Amino acid sequence: MFDRAAETMARDELEALQLHRLKQTIARAYAQVPPFRRKLGAAGVRPEDLKTLADVARFPFTVKADLRDNFPFGLFAVPRESLLRLHASSGTTGKPTVVGYTGADLDLWSDLMARSLACMGAKPGDILHNAYGYGLFTGGLGFHYGAERLGLTTVPVSGGATERQVMLMQDFGAHILGATPSYALNIAEVAAGMGVDLRALPLRYGCFGAEPWSDPMRRELEEKFAIKAMDIYGLSEIIGPGVASECHQAQHGLHLWEDHFLCEVIDPDTTTPLPLGEAGELVLTTLTKEALPMLRYRTRDITRLIEEPCVCGRTHRRMLRVTGRSDDMLIIRGVNLYPSQVEAFLVGFPGLAPHYQLVLTRDGPMDAITIEVELATGAPRDAPFAAKIAADVRRHIKAMVGVSCDVVLKAPGEVPRSQGKAVRVKDLRQANKP
Numbered sequence: 001m002f003d004r005a006a007e008t009m010a011r012d013e014l015e016a017l018q019l020h021r022l023k024q025t026i027a028r029a030y031a032q033v034p035p036f037r038r039k040l041g042a043a044g045v046r047p048e049d050l051k052t053l054a055d056v057a058r059f060p061f062t063v064k065a066d067l068r069d070n071f072p073f074g075l076f077a078v079p080r081e082s083l084l085r086l087h088a089s090s091g092t093t094g095k096p097t098v099v100g101y102t103g104a105d106l107d108l109w110s111d112l113m114a115r116s117l118a119c120m121g122a123k124p125g126d127i128l129h130n131a132y133g134y135g136l137f138t139g140g141l142g143f144h145y146g147a148e149r150l151g152l153t154t155v156p157v158s159g160g161a162t163e164r165q166v167m168l169m170q171d172f173g174a175h176i177l178g179a180t181p182s183y184a185l186n187i188a189e190v191a192a193g194m195g196v197d198l199r200a201l202p203l204r205y206g207c208f209g210a211e212p213w214s215d216p217m218r219r220e221l222e223e224k225f226a227i228k229a230m231d232i233y234g235l236s237e238i239i240g241p242g243v244a245s246e247c248h249q250a251q252h253g254l255h256l257w258e259d260h261f262l263c264e265v266i267d268p269d270t271t272t273p274l275p276l277g278e279a280g281e282l283v284l285t286t287l288t289k290e291a292l293p294m295l296r297y298r299t300r301d302i303t304r305l306i307e308e309p310c311v312c313g314r315t316h317r318r319m320l321r322v323t324g325r326s327d328d329m330l331i332i333r334g335v336n337l338y339p340s341q342v343e344a345f346l347v348g349f350p351g352l353a354p355h356y357q358l359v360l361t362r363d364g365p366m367d368a369i370t371i372e373v374e375l376a377t378g379a380p381r382d383a384p385f386a387a388k389i390a391a392d393v394r395r396h397i398k399a400m401v402g403v404s405c406d407v408v409l410k411a412p413g414e415v416p417r418s419q420g421k422a423v424r425v426k427d428l429r430q431a432n433k434p
C-alpha cells in the first residue's frame with residue numbers, strides 16, 4: 001500500500017477525520033467564494049449548521065452549470081496567482097469546464113494517483129506505458145505525476161500513433177498500461193495487425209478508466225493482453241483520475257479515497273439520499289482541496305456503494321463499476337437504456353468484434369435505435385450468416401432490455417476507432433426531424 005495508515009483507517013476514525021475536514025472546507029469556501037456564500041444563503045444554511053456528517057444533506061448541491069456560470073475562475077477559493085495548473089474538459093456545447101490546482105492540490109493528486117496505482121498492482125520500478133491523453137484532459141498528467149511519485153518509470157506516450165505505441169511497449173517491456181478501455185482495445189487490434197503477440201510482453205496490469213466499460217470488455221482486454229484489467233475512476237471537477245480505484249486482490253468495486261472525498265448516493269430524479277448499497281447518482285464533496293473545493297458535486301455517474309470488508313485490508317468504501325451517466329441514458333420508446341448495457345451484451349458475442357456504435361434516429365414521432373457492430377475478422381461474410389447474427393442480437397436485446405432495435409453489421413475496421421474516450425452514441429435525431 002502507498003499509504004497504509006490512511007488506507008486502513010478504522011471507520012470511526014475515518015468519519016471523525018471527514019467531519020473535521022468537511023467543517024474546514026465549508027468554512028473556507030464560505031469565506032473565500034462569493035457564489036458559494038450566496039448559494040448557502042439561498043438554501044438558508046450556514047457553515048455552523050454542520051454538526052454531524054449526516055447534516056451535509058441540508059447543504060445545496062453543486063452542478064456542472066455552476067462551473068460554467070462562474071467561468072473561468074469564479075469558484076476558486078484562492079487568488080488566481082497562487083494556482084500552478086489549470087485543466088479543462090471540452091464541453092460538447094459552449095465553454096469548457098475549468099479546474100485549477102495549487103501546489104498542495106497537485107501534491108495531493110500525485111499522492112492519490114500513487115495510492116491508486118499501487119492499489120491496482122503497480123510496484124516501484126515498474127514501467128508504465130501511459131497512453132492517456134496529455135494536455136487539458138486530466139488523464140495523462142494525472143497518471144504521470146502519480147506514477148513518478150510511486151517510483152514507476154513513466155513513458156509519457158499520450159494517445160495516437162498506435163503502431164509506435166505497440167513498438168514502444170515491446171522495446172521497453174512495459175509492465176503497466178494506462179489507457180481508456182476503448183483505446184486499449186484499439187492498441188490490441190493494431191498489435192494483432194502487426195503480428196505482435198501482446199500476451200508475450202511482461203505487462204501485468206491495465207489501468208482503465210475515463211469512460212464506462214463492462215465486465216465482458218474486461219475479459220476481452222484481459223485475454224488480449226494477458227493482464228489483470230483494473231478499473232480507475234475520477235473526474236476533473238473533483239481532482240481528475242485517482243478518486244477511486246479497484247484493488248488487484250479483489251478486483252471488485254473501486255475503493256473511494258474517503259479521507260479526501262465524502263461520498264453520497266442520491267436518487268437522480270428526486271435528489272433524496274439513498275441508503276448504502278442502493279444504485280443512484282454519486283455525489284462527491286472534496287475534503288482537502290484548496291483551489292476548488294466542491295460541495296456535494298452531482299457527478300451524474302450511476303453506481304452503488306458497498307461497505308463490506310475487503311480482502312486487501314483497505315477500509316474505504318467501494319463504488320461498483322459506473323454503469324453510465326444519467327445524462328447518457330437513452331430513452332427509446334419509453335425504455336431506459338445505457339450504452340454500457342448494450343456493450344455488455346455485444347462484447348464476446350460469437351462472430352462479432354467488440355467495436356460498436358449506437359445510432360439514434362427519429363422514426364415519425366418516435367426515437368429509433370440502430371446498433372452498428374462489426375463482424376469479427378475471419379467470421380463468415382455471407383448474407384445468411386449476417387442475417388442470423390443480426391436477428392440473434394435483435395432478439396437478445398429485446399429480451400434483455402425490452403427495446404426493439406435495428407442491427408447493422410459492419411465489415412472489420414468500419415466502426416471508428418477510439419484514441420481516448422470512445423464516442424458510443426451517434427445522435428442523428430435532430431437531422432431527421434420532419
Ligand code: DLL
Nearest residue numbers: 089139209210211212232233234235236240241322
Ligand atoms: O475522465 C478522469 C480520468 C482519467 C479517470 C483517466 C480515469 C482515468 P473527466 O474527463 O472529467 O475526467 O471525465 C469524468 O468520466 O464523470 C465519468 O462519467 C467518466 N469516467 C471516469 N472514470 C470512469 C470509470 C476523467 N472508471 C467522467 N468508469 C466521469 C466509468 C468513468 N466512467
